[in-house]
Amino acid sequence: MPHQRTTPRRLLVLSSACVLTAAAALALAPAATAEPATSVAYPSGASATRYSGLALDTCTAPPLASVQAWSSSPYRALGVYVSGVNRTCAQPQLTAPWVASVSQLKWRLLPIHKGLQPPCGARPTDAKISTTPATARSQGTAAATEAVTAAKALGMRPGSALYNDIENYSQTDTTCRTAVLSYLSAWTKELHRVGWVSGVYMNLNLGAAQLAAVYTSTGYARPDALWIARYDGVDSLKGWSGVTDSKWAVHQRAKQFRGGHDETYGGVTLNIDTDRLDAPVATVTHPYKVTSTTALNARTGPSTSYPVAATYAPGTTLDVVCQAPGSKVATTSVWDKLPNGAYVSDHYVGTPSDTGYSSPLPRCTYPYQVTAANGLTERSGPGSGYTAVGTSPNGALAWVTCQRTGTTVGTTKIWDRLDNGHYVSDHYVATPSATTYSKPVPRC
Missing domain, CATH: 2.30.30 (SH3 type barrels.)
Structure with missing residues (x-):
């Protein structure tokens, strides 16, 4: 049972969906505050961070000296178990000073919550989610509160992604399925309410496919990112069975593609799982x-x-x-x-660069889910008359950097500038306001 895993898991990647005309998109866009795309109430000092590249995770956070020794490795992100009743490994290294030091070494962190597990799966000794949906929802809310409290104590900031570790479970037990989905929906809603990004970690075939099946369901809040386990050795964020590439498509995926094994760098050997990420991670100062x-x-x-x-x-x-x-x-x-x-x-300020951006500081971004059912056209400027330059599929994260006024679409004149330089109408993005600017996003 390496790194607290009972079976392999995986993640999902999404690709673009088709582009709507403005009129059709208007008709199909759900309300910004409704499930499945619940809004995120980022506080004033929040910002999201994402990482693209190889990552590793270990059951126990390694000593700082080991992380330093691994500077010659291809890895630059590390999964850490921050909370949860079923977190079985001791974490003597996982402290706020350790987080700060590892971050200064330009490593990104993936905070993992291993809390209650499916009532029809995981280990028999694990504490389980209730089969009563209302209770499962209250447990999901409590899990989010616990994870946020633990992450804050470690120096992680609002806007960070927190990943709820759900181990494999029966795919034929409908009561169990409802319990898991209710729990994760409440987890997402509570994280969004307090300004954090919601992630879920699942086995591809024994959990993630069921989450993907309710991707557009108005009965469940949709998480922002999916981290799957599938130990097939395939280092790819596309082509996942049961999860189409149009779901969780824009920097929202991770895959654990190799289970527990030893690797050595700088004379230090660690037993790790190997992951490929293009997903939100923790924000630190x-x-x-x-x-x-x-x-x-x-x-x-x-x-x-x-x-x-x-x-x-x-x-x-x-x-x-x-x-x-x-x-x-x-x-x-x-x-x-x-x-x-x-x-x-x-x-x-004494950052490394006097003229540009300085690593490891991220760009300030505020991701919100796209609500247009058939995809949202990205444009070269803040108006429907500008050239179409891309598409964000339904449920994709709009990584918003700033907002400005433009042509009116639906109930708003606000347009969101994405971190790729494109613009999308805020009418189709689950920001807090449906009519005006949304704090703390600055104006362009």
């Missing part, structure tokens, strides 16, 4: 000092035109959440977002 010779103004948005929210003395250490584009100050147009939601010009 990174400390940098104020380099200005006078007090540094922090503003309510990424521009000198925004009001001053606070000031920081020279030499002050700032915890930076993410970086965003804004008005140019001296050599750079990059602004650093702080945990209180304020922004400071990167020109006066």
